[in-house]
Amino acid sequence: xxxxxxxxxxxxxxxxxxxxxxxxxxxxxxxxxxxxxxxxxxxxxxxxxxxxxxxxxxxxxxxxxxxxxxxxxxxxxxxxxxxxxxxxxxxxxxxxxxxxxxxxxxxxxxxxxxxxxxxxxxxxxxxxxxxxxxxxxxxxxxxxxxxxxxxxxxxxxxxxxxxxxxxxxxxxxxxxxxxxxxxxxxxxxxxxxxxxxxxxxxxxxxxxxxxxxxxxxxxxxxxxxxxxxxxxxxxxxxxxxxxxxxxxxxxxxxxxxxxxxxxxxxxxxxxxxxxxxxxxxxxxxxxxxxxxxxxxxxxxxxxxxxxxxxxxxxxxxxxxxxxxxxxxxxxxxxxxxxxxxxxxxxxx
Amino acid sequence: xxxxxxxxxxxxxxxxxxxxxxxxxxxxxxxxxxxxxxxxxxxxxxxxxxxxxxxxxxxxxxxxxxxxxxxxxxxxxxxxxxxxxxxxxxxxxxxxxxxxxxxxxxxxxxxxxxxxxxxxxxxxxxxxxxxxxxxxxxxxxxxxxxxxxxxxxxxxxxxxxxxxxxxxxxxxxxxxxxxxxxxxxxxxxxxxxxxxxxxxxxxxxxxxxxxxxxxxxxxxxxxxxxxxxxxxxxxxxxxxxxxxxxxxxxxxxxxxxxxxxxx
Amino acid sequence: xxxxxxxxxxxxxxxxxxxxxxxxxxxxxxxxxxxxxxxxxxxxxxxxxxxxxxxxxxxxxxxxxxxxxxxxxxxxxxxxxxxxxxxxxxxxxxxxxxxxxxxxxxxxxxxxxxxxxxxxxxxxxxxxxxxxxxxxxxxxxxxxxxxxxxxxxxxxxxxxxxxxxxxxxxxxxxxxxxxxxxxxxxxxxxxxxxxxxxxxxxxxxxxxxxxxxxxxxxxxxxxxxxxxxxxxxxxxxxxxxxxxxxxxxxxxxxxxxx
Numbered sequence: 123x124x125x126x127x128x129x130x131x132x133x134x135x136x137x138x139x140x141x142x143x144x145x146x147x148x149x150x151x152x153x154x155x156x157x158x159x160x161x162x163x164x165x166x167x168x169x170x171x172x173x174x175x176x177x178x179x180x181x182x183x184x185x186x187x188x189x190x191x192x193x194x195x196x197x198x199x200x201x202x203x204x205x206x207x208x209x210x211x212x213x214x215x216x217x218x219x220x221x222x223x224x225x226x227x228x229x230x231x232x233x234x235x236x237x238x239x240x241x242x243x244x245x246x247x248x249x250x251x252x253x254x255x256x257x258x259x260x261x262x263x264x265x266x267x268x269x270x271x272x273x274x275x276x277x278x279x280x281x282x283x284x285x286x287x288x289x290x291x292x293x294x295x296x297x298x299x300x301x302x303x304x305x306x307x308x309x310x311x312x313x314x315x316x317x318x319x320x321x322x323x324x325x326x327x328x329x330x331x332x333x334x335x336x337x338x339x340x341x342x343x344x345x346x347x348x349x350x351x352x353x354x355x356x357x358x359x360x361x362x363x364x365x366x367x368x369x370x371x372x373x374x375x376x377x378x379x380x381x382x383x384x385x386x387x388x389x390x391x392x393x394x395x396x397x398x399x400x401x402x403x404x405x406x407x408x409x410x411x412x413x414x415x416x417x418x419x420x421x422x423x424x425x426x427x428x429x430x431x432x433x434x435x436x437x438x439x440x441x442x443x444x445x446x447x448x449x450x451x452x453x454x455x456x457x458x459x460x461x462x463x464x465x466x467x468x469x470x
Numbered sequence: 471x472x473x474x475x476x477x478x479x480x481x482x483x484x485x486x487x488x489x490x491x492x493x494x495x496x497x498x499x500x501x502x503x504x505x506x507x508x509x510x511x512x513x514x515x516x517x518x519x520x521x522x523x524x525x526x527x528x529x530x531x532x533x534x535x536x537x538x539x540x541x542x543x544x545x546x547x548x549x550x551x552x553x554x555x556x557x558x559x560x561x562x563x564x565x566x567x568x569x570x571x572x573x574x575x576x577x578x579x580x581x582x583x584x585x586x587x588x589x590x591x592x593x594x595x596x597x598x599x600x601x602x603x604x605x606x607x608x609x610x611x612x613x614x615x616x617x618x619x620x621x622x623x624x625x626x627x628x629x630x631x632x633x634x635x636x637x638x639x640x641x642x643x644x645x646x647x648x649x650x651x652x653x654x655x656x657x658x659x660x661x662x663x664x665x666x667x668x669x670x671x672x673x674x675x676x677x678x679x680x681x682x683x684x685x686x687x688x689x690x691x692x693x694x695x696x697x698x699x700x701x702x703x704x705x706x707x708x709x710x711x712x713x714x715x716x717x718x719x720x721x722x723x724x725x726x727x728x729x730x731x732x733x
Numbered sequence: 734x735x736x737x738x739x740x741x742x743x744x745x746x747x748x749x750x751x752x753x754x755x756x757x758x759x760x761x762x763x764x765x766x767x768x769x770x771x772x773x774x775x776x777x778x779x780x781x782x783x784x785x786x787x788x789x790x791x792x793x794x795x796x797x798x799x800x801x802x803x804x805x806x807x808x809x810x811x812x813x814x815x816x817x818x819x820x821x822x823x824x825x826x827x828x829x830x831x832x833x834x835x836x837x838x839x840x841x842x843x844x845x846x847x848x849x850x851x852x853x854x855x856x857x858x859x860x861x862x863x864x865x866x867x868x869x870x871x872x873x874x875x876x877x878x879x880x881x882x883x884x885x886x887x888x889x890x891x892x893x894x895x896x897x898x899x900x901x902x903x904x905x906x907x908x909x910x911x912x913x914x915x916x917x918x919x920x921x922x923x924x925x926x927x928x929x930x931x932x933x934x935x936x937x938x939x940x941x942x943x944x945x946x947x948x949x950x951x952x953x954x955x956x957x958x959x960x961x962x963x964x965x966x967x968x969x970x971x972x973x974x975x976x977x978x979x980x981x982x983x984x985x986x987x988x989x990x991x
Binding site: 578582583584598600601679682683684685686689690697698700701702704 | 805807808810811814875877880882883902903904905906907915918919920
C-alpha cells in the first residue's frame with residue numbers, strides 16, 4: 123500500500139512539479155515557505171485541483187492521469203483532509219460534523235461510529251455543541267476525528283497547528299502525534315514549522331517554488347540542508363561551491379577552508395556558534411578569517427545572532443555580554459573567524 | 471460608532487429627518503384618514519375577501535415559481551462562467567427596473583394569444599394565459615423573480631466555498647454537497663430573497679392589469695381592487711391599502727438585520 | 734445594481750397607488766402675451782377629440798392654452814374630490830358629474846356638450862364573425878368590457894341588459910382605451926366601447942353596430958370647477974366646446990350632438 127504521485131500543474135503564477143512517494147504507515151512532512159505549493163500539492167492529491175500532467179496512484183489504483191483521461195472525483199477517493207481553518211460545518215453539531223463523511227458514504231450506524239471517534243479524541247461531552255463554541259484545540263480535534271472517521275488510506279493535514287496560539291500548539295502537537303500514530307495508512311502533513319515537522323514526521327520533503335528541493339529522514343535533512351530555506355529554518359549558515367581538497371571555492375568567489383576532503387560541487391554548513399568575532403584581525407589557527415561588517419542583530423533566547431556581511435555573508439552567535447564588550451552595533455567593522463574543523467561539508 | 475457620544479452633524483440630521491418624514495407621512499395620512507368604524511365590514515366585504523384571497527394565492531404561487539426557476543439561475547450566475555453571462559444576467563434583472571406596464575406588454579408579446587410562445591401554447595395545448603389566474607401568477611413572477619435571483623446569487627458568492635471542498639473530501643457527491651452544505655449555508659439569503667420576492671409579487675399592479683386583466687376572483691388582486699375601489703368606495707380603498715402597507719412593514723421589520731444592513 | 738435601493742423602490746411600489754394617467758402634449762402657443770393655462774380633466778373617450786379642440790382653441794385665442802388629463806371619468810372624479818387641481822371637468826356620464834355637483838365642487842351647472850353611442854369593437858377583418866350582442870356569448874370567445882365603475886362599463890351593462898344578453902367578460906378594464914388596445918392586440922376577440930373609440934382605433938379595429946333599441950345614449954356633461962385658477966379662461970374653454978366650431982370638431986370624431 124503506497125502513494126506514488128507525480129504532480130504537475132500551474133496555479134496562477136505557481137508552477138508545481140513535484141514527485142511524492144510514501145509507504146504505508148509513513149508520516150511525511152511537507153515543508154516549505156509560503157507560496158511554495160504545499161497546499162496546492164495536498165489539494166491535487168485530494169482531487170480538488172486537477173493535474174495538468176502526471177499521475178496519482180494510491181494502493182495500486184490510479185486516481186488521476188490526465189494523459190489517459192482518468193480522474194476519480196474527490197468524493198470517491200479514499201483520502202481524508204484536515205484543513206488549515208478546520209472548516210467544520212457551522213450549521214451542524216460536532217457529532218453531525220464527525221458523522222458527515224460516514225453518512226455521505228452511507229455507512230450504517232454512522233452516528234454511533236462518530237460518537238466512538240469523539241471518544242477517541244476525548245470530546246464526548248461536546249457532541250451537541252456547535253463549532254462556533256469550540257476552542258482552537260477542540261476544533262482541531264473535531265476536524266481530525268471527522269477526517270479519520272471515514273478511514274482514509276491517505277490522510278492529508280494542511281498546517282494542522284498553525285491556527286492555534288503558541289501555548290496550545292505544543293500540547294496539541296503532542297496529542298496530534300499520538301492520534302496520528304494510532305492511524306494506519308499514509309499521512310502527509312504540511313507545515314512551515316520545522317519543529318512540527320520533526321515532531322510529527324519520519325520523513326521530510328522540502329518544496330520551494332513549486333519544486334522538490336530535498337527529501338529524506340528528518341534528522342538528515344536538518345543536519346544537511348540543501349537549500350537556504352532549510353538552512354534558515356534550522357538556523358545554520360549554508361554555503362555552496364566547488365571543492366578541491368580542503369579548499370572550497372564559493373559561488374561568490376571567496377574561498378573556504380574545510381576540515382574534510384571533498385571534490386566537485388558541495389554544500390558547507392557552519393553553525394553560528396562556530397563563528398568567532400574579533401575587533402581586530404585575529405592571529406591564530408582558524409583558516410577562515412574575513413573582514414566583515416555587522417548588519418542585523420537579533421536576540422534568540424539568551425544568545426544574540428549577528429548577521430555579518432562582506433566577502434561572505436555569515437551569521438554569528440554570541441552572548442549578550444560579548445556583544446556589549448565588542449561594542450557590536452549596526453555597521454561596525456569586525457573580523458570573523460571559523461575553524462576549518464567546525465565546518466561540515468557534503469556533496470550537493 | 472465611536473465610544474464618545476458625538477452629536478450628529480446638523481445638515482445630515484435635517485436631511486435625514488426630512489427623508490424619514492417623506493416615508494412616514496403617507497402612512498400616517500392613511501392611518502388618520504382611515505374610516506376605522508367601517509374596518510370590519512369593509513375588509514370582510516366579499517369583494518375585499520376575494521381580492522385578499524386571490525392576492526395571497528397568486529403571490530405565494532409566484533414565489534414558489536420564482537424559487538423553482540430562480541434558484542438554478544442564481545446558482546449558474548454565481549458558479550459558472552460562460553460567454554454572455556453579463557448580458558444574460560442584465561436581461562433577467564431587467565424586470566426590476568422596467569416600468570411594470572411595459573413588463574406587462576412584453577409578456578403579452580411573448581405569452582399572449584398572438585405571442586411568440588403563446589401562439590404555440592394556444593394552438594397545440596389550448597393553453598391561454600392572459601385573463602387567467604395563471605396569467606396573474608406569471609406576471610407577478612416576472613417582476614418579482616429578479617429580487618430572489620439577485621439575493622440568492624449574492625449569498626452564494628459570499629459563501630465560503632471551501633466548505634464544499636471539505637464536504638467532497640469527506641465523500642459527499644455533488645447533490646449531497648448542495649443539499650447538506652450549500653443550501654443550509656445560504657439559507658438566510660434564500661429566506662430573505664423569497665420574502666422580498668413575495669412582497670413584490672403581492673404589490674404588483676401594472677404588469678398584472680396589462681397581462682392578466684382585471685376580474686374579481688380570477689385576476690383582481692389586492693392592488694387592482696384598491697385602484698378600482700378608489701373610484702367607487704374610497705374608504706374601502708384606504709383600508710385595503712393599509713393592509714398592504716402593514717404587510718410590507720412586517721416584511722421589512724422581519725428582514726431588518728438580514729437584508730437592510732446588519733449593524 | 735444596489736440591492737438596498739431596489740428593495741426600497743419595491744416598498745414604495747407596494748403602496749398600490751393608482752397609476753396617474755399622463756397628461757397629453759399641449760399645442761404650442763405663439764405670441765408674447767400672458768398665456769392662460771386651463772387644466773381639463775376629460776374622459777378617456779374624448780382623447781383624440783379634445784386634443785384637436787385644444788389646437789383649435791389655441792388658434793382661436795392664442796393666449797389660451799389647454800392641458801389635458803385623460804382617464805376613466807370615475808378615476809378623474811375621485812381625483813378631483815381628493816383635491817386634484819382641475820379647472821374643467823368633462824365626464825362621459827351624468828352620475829360622475831353629479832358626484833362633484835353634490836360635493837359642491839362645480840361652478841354653476843353642467844351643460845351637456847356631446848352624446849355618444851356604444852358599439853361592439855372587433856379586430857380588423859372580424860375574424861370571429863361577430864354580428865351582434867348575442868354572438869358575444871359564444872363559448873370560447875374572449876370578451877373584455879370596461880369596469881362597472883367606469884361610465885363605459887356602466888353603459889355596456891345597460892346595453893347588455895336591454896338585449897337580454899348575460900355575459901361574464903374575461904376582464905374589466907380600467908378605461909375604454911384599454912379595451913380597444915386589448916382588441917387591437919388580438920388578445921381579446923371583442924369588446925364594447927363608444928363609436929368614437931372604434932373610429933379612433935384606426936385600421937386595427939372595426940365596429941359592429943348595436944341596434945338603436947338596445948343601445949344607450951351616453952351624455953357628456955362639461956363644467957367649470959370652483960377650484961379653477963382662472964375662471965374666465967376656464968369658461969372660455971367650455972364656451973368654445975359648446976360653440977359651433979367646437980361642435981364641428983366633436984362631430985368629426987363621431988360624437989353626436991347634445
